[in-house]
Amino acid sequence: MPIISARCPHLRHRLAQINYRKPMSSLVGTKGKGSTCAYCESVLREHGLKTGFYSSPHLVHVTERIRINGKPIGKGKFVKYFWDVHDRLSQREKDGMPMYFQMLTILAFKIFIMEKVDVAVIEVGIGGEYDTTNVLRNVPIVGITSLGYDHTSLLGNSMEEIAWHKGGIMKKGCEAFTVDQPANAMKVLEERSVEKECELHVVEDCPKYAEDCIGHPYSIYKRNVSLALTLSKAYLNLKGLKEDSDLTQNALRTCSWPGRFQILSIDNIVYHLDGAHTEDSIEHCVEWFKQQTKHSKSRKALIFNSTGDRKSVDHLKILQKCHYDKVFFVPNVSRTDKSIADFGGGSKSIERCELHKEQWLKLLGGSQMIDSEVHVFPSVFDALQALKENQHDLLVTGSLHLIGAVLNIIDPNLQQIPHQKK
Numbered sequence: 001m002p003i004i005s006a007r008c009p010h011l012r013h014r015l016a017q018i019n020y021r022k023p024m025s026s027l028v029g030t031k032g033k034g035s036t037c038a039y040c041e042s043v044l045r046e047h048g049l050k051t052g053f054y055s056s057p058h059l060v061h062v063t064e065r066i067r068i069n070g071k072p073i074g075k076g077k078f079v080k081y082f083w084d085v086h087d088r089l090s091q092r093e094k095d096g097m098p099m100y101f102q103m104l105t106i107l108a109f110k111i112f113i114m115e116k117v118d119v120a121v122i123e124v125g126i127g128g129e130y131d132t133t134n135v136l137r138n139v140p141i142v143g144i145t146s147l148g149y150d151h152t153s154l155l156g157n158s159m160e161e162i163a164w165h166k167g168g169i170m171k172k173g174c175e176a177f178t179v180d181q182p183a184n185a186m187k188v189l190e191e192r193s194v195e196k197e198c199e200l201h202v203v204e205d206c207p208k209y210a211e212d213c214i215g216h217p218y219s220i221y222k223r224n225v226s227l228a229l230t231l232s233k234a235y236l237n238l239k240g241l242k243e244d245s246d247l248t249q250n251a252l253r254t255c256s257w258p259g260r261f262q263i264l265s266i267d268n269i270v271y272h273l274d275g276a277h278t279e280d281s282i283e284h285c286v287e288w289f290k291q292q293t294k295h296s297k298s299r300k301a302l303i304f305n306s307t308g309d310r311k312s313v314d315h316l317k318i319l320q321k322c323h324y325d326k327v328f329f330v331p332n333v334s335r336t337d338k339s340i341a342d343f344g345g346g347s348k349s350i351e352r353c354e355l356h357k358e359q360w361l362k363l364l365g366g367s368q369m370i371d372s373e374v375h376v377f378p379s380v381f382d383a384l385q386a387l388k389e390n391q392h393d394l395l396v397t398g399s400l401h402l403i404g405a406v407l408n409i410i411d412p413n414l415q416q417i418p419h420q421k422k
């Protein structure tokens, strides 16, 4: 976990010495950080600002995490800046090298400075108070998306503890915005805003036009879009710029954030990809899949995986609200010769898939589904081979890394921008 103060105390000091002349906008939360940042970035860019955008995790290529004007940084620049940062840091041997997420964070900030962005939109990694991104001090606008239970072994098991961590990104004098939260979480956020000496506002619903502009299910994304529009408007105001609703609508329409409620149709398979990994996200995801496939005659299939401290049995229970002809449990591995993203293969991940299979069958109890339709495969490629003979509506969910492993096979350059109308 990227807690600077616990594992790498020198880093905060070192980063604190960098003069971040460009104001940044930070975003934290449990659900919808990435998409809220993406909408926010798109609106600011559409209004003529040169944007930097730091997000995590990546789906296929690590360069997706660091974007300039909405586009992942090119490989050449990534490598050049990486070695600049690496060489500077390794001169101070006694401090040791930063860990993966810390390194990427330093790299992103360096790139934003060198590329002279007007504004940087920063998605927090895990938590907030102790997250690596929280070394930033010049952050005039911060946003907190919907809070829920995730990463509980790091942040705590209660809503209050989680809210305390998330509220840690508020800064003295900044303007902080959040969406409707459970009462106990909101109380903690309010206390944190007093402690941090800033104003906390709850955002209003976004204008009606947003519903026609966004490609994602509006009922779920309304909060994300409302927050994104408020954050970008606050930033534009700060810069003395006026929001133009035509530009905003265009920004919402053209914003691309793959791997979330994305539909791709390739050969016999209609892929429904959503990186839901909390209980209520999975709940939304199943509803969305049911809605999308209600008139379809194709067979239904599910590919699922979950990692970390998540209670997968609760997720599986929700996923059983839909009937599937085939259910595959697969590690976040695209092909067996190649694992991608941060959580790849290995015997432990297969063991976890076997456990998911066991849980699934146990939950089915009386079983409308015979055992042979539930399999563990070592890679996504193997699972897709087992589907290709017939027309399938396939749902892939449980982990964004799993979605990355699928995209790595079917759309490695993330070119098929998903813009599905509701």
Ligand SMILES: Nc1ncnc2c1ncn2[C@@H]1O[C@H](COP(=O)(O)OP(=O)(O)OP(=O)(O)O)[C@@H](O)[C@H]1O
Residues within 6 Å of the ligand: 029, 030, 031, 032, 033, 034, 035, 036, 056, 057, 146, 220, 221, 223, 224, 259, 260, 261, 274, 275, 276, 277, 280, 281, 282, 284, 285, 400
């Ligand atoms: N407002 C929301 N309410 C419930 N679920 C949401 C919401 N927004 C996004 N999600 C779910 O979370 C998944 C990830 O979306 P997104 O990348 O925007 O969130 P995130 O908070 O950045 O996720 P991560 O924790 O992986 O970084 C989506 O695929 C969707 O299932």
